[in-house]
Amino acid sequence: MKETLEEKSTSRRDFIRALAVGAVATCGGAVFETARAERTYSPQKGKNRFVFVVDVRKCIGCDACVAACKAERNTPLGVFNTWVEKWEVGYTDPATGETRVKVLNVPKLCNHCENPPCVKVCPVYATYRDEGDGLVLQRYERCIGCRLCEQACPYGVRYIDPIMMVMNKCTWCDHRVRNGLKPACVDTCPTKAREFGDLSNPNDPIWELINKNSVQVLKPETGAKPRVFYIGLEGIEGIYVGTGSDRKTQHPPAVWTDTATGRVYTFNVRTQHNKFR
Amino acid sequence: MVESLGVALPNHKVEWTVLIVTYPFFSGIVAGSTVISLLVYLLGYKNLAHLERVGHFVALSCLLVAPLAPFFDLTMPARGFLVPFYPNLSSPIFLFFVFWTLLFIVMLLKSYFLLRRDFIGRAKEGGFFGSLAGFLTFGARDVNPEEDDKKVRFWALISFPLAFAFTGYVGFLLSAMQAVPMWGSHILIPVFLVSAVVSGIGASLFFYLVGNSFQEISVRAEDLRLPVVIMAVFAGLDLLLLFLEIILEWYWNTAHWPLLASAMGANLLSYLIAILALLFVFLGGFTGLGRSTGGITLLSIASLLGIYAMRWITVIPPQMVDKGGRAVVSPHIKLIGREGFSEVIALFLLGLFFILLFASVAGWRSTHHKEVT
Numbered sequence: 001m002k003e004t005l006e007e008k009s010t011s012r013r014d015f016i017r018a019l020a021v022g023a024v025a026t027c028g029g030a031v032f033e034t035a036r037a038e039r040t041y042s043p044q045k046g047k048n049r050f051v052f053v054v055d056v057r058k059c060i061g062c063d064a065c066v067a068a069c070k071a072e073r074n075t076p077l078g079v080f081n082t083w084v085e086k087w088e089v090g091y092t093d094p095a096t097g098e099t100r101v102k103v104l105n106v107p108k109l110c111n112h113c114e115n116p117p118c119v120k121v122c123p124v125y126a127t128y129r130d131e132g133d134g135l136v137l138q139r140y141e142r143c144i145g146c147r148l149c150e151q152a153c154p155y156g157v158r159y160i161d162p163i164m165m166v167m168n169k170c171t172w173c174d175h176r177v178r179n180g181l182k183p184a185c186v187d188t189c190p191t192k193a194r195e196f197g198d199l200s201n202p203n204d205p206i207w208e209l210i211n212k213n214s215v216q217v218l219k220p221e222t223g224a225k226p227r228v229f230y231i232g233l234e235g236i237e238g239i240y241v242g243t244g245s246d247r248k249t250q251h252p253p254a255v256w257t258d259t260a261t262g263r264v265y266t267f268n269v270r271t272q273h274n275k276f277r
Numbered sequence: 278m279v280e281s282l283g284v285a286l287p288n289h290k291v292e293w294t295v296l297i298v299t300y301p302f303f304s305g306i307v308a309g310s311t312v313i314s315l316l317v318y319l320l321g322y323k324n325l326a327h328l329e330r331v332g333h334f335v336a337l338s339c340l341l342v343a344p345l346a347p348f349f350d351l352t353m354p355a356r357g358f359l360v361p362f363y364p365n366l367s368s369p370i371f372l373f374f375v376f377w378t379l380l381f382i383v384m385l386l387k388s389y390f391l392l393r394r395d396f397i398g399r400a401k402e403g404g405f406f407g408s409l410a411g412f413l414t415f416g417a418r419d420v421n422p423e424e425d426d427k428k429v430r431f432w433a434l435i436s437f438p439l440a441f442a443f444t445g446y447v448g449f450l451l452s453a454m455q456a457v458p459m460w461g462s463h464i465l466i467p468v469f470l471v472s473a474v475v476s477g478i479g480a481s482l483f484f485y486l487v488g489n490s491f492q493e494i495s496v497r498a499e500d501l502r503l504p505v506v507i508m509a510v511f512a513g514l515d516l517l518l519l520f521l522e523i524i525l526e527w528y529w530n531t532a533h534w535p536l537l538a539s540a541m542g543a544n545l546l547s548y549l550i551a552i553l554a555l556l557f558v559f560l561g562g563f564t565g566l567g568r569s570t571g572g573i574t575l576l577s578i579a580s581l582l583g584i585y586a587m588r589w590i591t592v593i594p595p596q597m598v599d600k601g602g603r604a605v606v607s608p609h610i611k612l613i614g615r616e617g618f619s620e621v622i623a624l625f626l627l628g629l630f631f632i633l634l635f636a637s638v639a640g641w642r643s644t645h646h647k648e649v650t
């Protein structure tokens with residue numbers, strides 16, 4: 001009987017000791033895990049940390065970013081993670097008859113949307129949004145190639161990789177940015193028209209850029225909440241980028257009259273990479 | 278057809294072509310043929326039981342072939358099996374799995390109770406089909422056709438809403454793609470449902486009439502009056518919805534309208550086929566054509582052509598409009614090879630093979646149906 005009691009008390013002690021060790025290990029693990037998570041991901045789970053800023057006033061349309069991206073991501077012929085569009089925007093003021101024309105180079109890439117329609121439709125979570133840092137990424141080994149995500153993306157940035165035969169797109173260079181580097185296209189841009197930053201860091205210079213300038217996003221009416229912020233589209237955001245109204249007439253035809261101001265706008269877009277296929 | 282009108286975004290491609298046109302065509306036939314089941318088992322039109330049986334063979338065949346179309350369309354078809362393992366409930370493809378599986382089970386159960394009386398008789402004849410029929414009785418030796426009819430009625434009534442959910446989901450799938458002009462329209466789901474009725478009845482009538490004429494069985498055209506009229510009414514409704522869809526896009530003068538209009542122009546032949554064929558079915562159903570077996574055969578062919586063209590104009594032109602809003606890009610459809618017409622032809626032949634197989638095992642007509650012929 002005594003033996004049994006001793007055995008019991010030993011086993012109870014063992015159990016409590018094991019419990020204590022387990023608790024310490026678990027808490028310690030959690031602390032380390034948090035520390036690691038803080039270093040790699042945003043501590044605010046579900047909030048985007050990384051943002052991309054494109055200052056179209058600075059872009060000279062040299063396409064160095066396009067070349068850098070091709071090299072960095074080993075992107076096959078005929079498909080693009082990024083490209084630079086040429087927009088020709090102008091308006092004629094009926095009161096003065098004055099015509100103003102603006103030519104802009106507008107770089108495009110995946111917006112790593114906060115509410116990405118591409119992720120919503122993927123049947124196997126092959127495209128997913130990392131809730132830690134907000135990157136919208138691909139699980140190449142899982143993609144079945146249904147192209148639902150490509151149809152759902154309002155920005156036309158997705159493509160079937162002709163070599164892997166699965167979906168691919170701009171990753172905001174996750175392999176670089178998660179290791180403290182900037183995306184290849186940002187590093188290469190000679191005029192600093194492309195900037196990349198970390199909003200979870202209050203000292204990041206990206207804050208200054210965003211705070212000092214008026215920023216716009218493309219196609220806000222789709223509700224995708226894109227995270228590439230453009231500087232220099234003010235004044236024409238009413239035409240192309242949208243005014244926040246959900247009218248279907250958001251994107252204008254080539255000639256468009258603003259009924260409020262009476263101004264007649266003309267709009268033209270040219271890209272340089274449409275004939276590679 | 279235009280190569281590119283204006284400047285397209287560099288990755289733009291018409292991704293879904295003939296296979297995705299064919300997929301809703303098959304799924305629509307599945308749903309539409311259940312309308313005849315409803316006439317027989319809910320409203321008591323027993324004189325349509327032979328037609329319903331053929332319609333059931335057609336529906337079952339299309340149900341088996343339909344998923345192969347999107348499956349062949351995958352760039353990684355071998356990974357298709359991953360879908361149930363990583364289910365994303367917000368993906369329209371998940372709904373496809375749910376509806377297809379449920380409908381398949383219901384259709385199998387209906388088939389069993391509808392056909393086992395024939396399997397029992399057939400098993401006694403021996404031979405390859407006899408042995409197959411013997412296996413398909415699953416041990417049943419003596420059945421009461423009246424009792425079985427009650428069960429068939431039950432499963433037929435369940436298959437009707439399920440089949441329409443299955444085909445309506447295709448409309449839902451496209452309407453979930455708000456980024457593609459026209460697909461975001463709410464009219465798309467009614468278009469899919471109404472088209473389904475036309476093609477389902479059309480396919481059942483076509484195979485019924487052609488099959489009977491091969492076997493030299495005479496058919497009374499007046500027995501088919503009701504399905505022909507229903508097909509004609511729905512063809513008219515489909516035409517109305519098509520016009521409404523186009524007029525709404527034009528009237529609201531959406532930003533995409535000029536581009537959409539030129540994409541439509543590039544597919545003018547399909548629009549003409551759809552409009553003329555549906556008009557022919559609509560008018561023909563109420564005239565002398567709808568009162569003769571030859572005329573009904575013509576109408577059924579026109580209905581299938583018209584609905585295939587409808588599927589084409591729903592799937593192809595909206596994808597031709599570039600997301601940059603400046604260009605229209607033409608689809609590249611191969612004759613032979615991946616996503617080519619050859620795959621579509623193979624699917625149609627497979628469907629035909631299944632219909633012939635079912636008819637051979639279970640018999641073209643049931644000897645047990647008490648009906649007026």
Ligand code: SF4
Binds near residue numbers: 109118157
């Ligand atoms: S831009 Fe397109 S691909 Fe990128 S996250 Fe947004 S919806 Fe997805």
Ligand code: SF4
Binds near residue numbers: 123124142144150
């Ligand atoms: S193509 Fe791949 S990533 Fe895109 S929705 Fe289909 S499975 Fe997902």
Ligand code: SF4
Binds near residue numbers: 069081171184
């Ligand atoms: S972030 Fe990387 S992947 Fe995206 S455009 Fe720039 S270089 Fe290409």
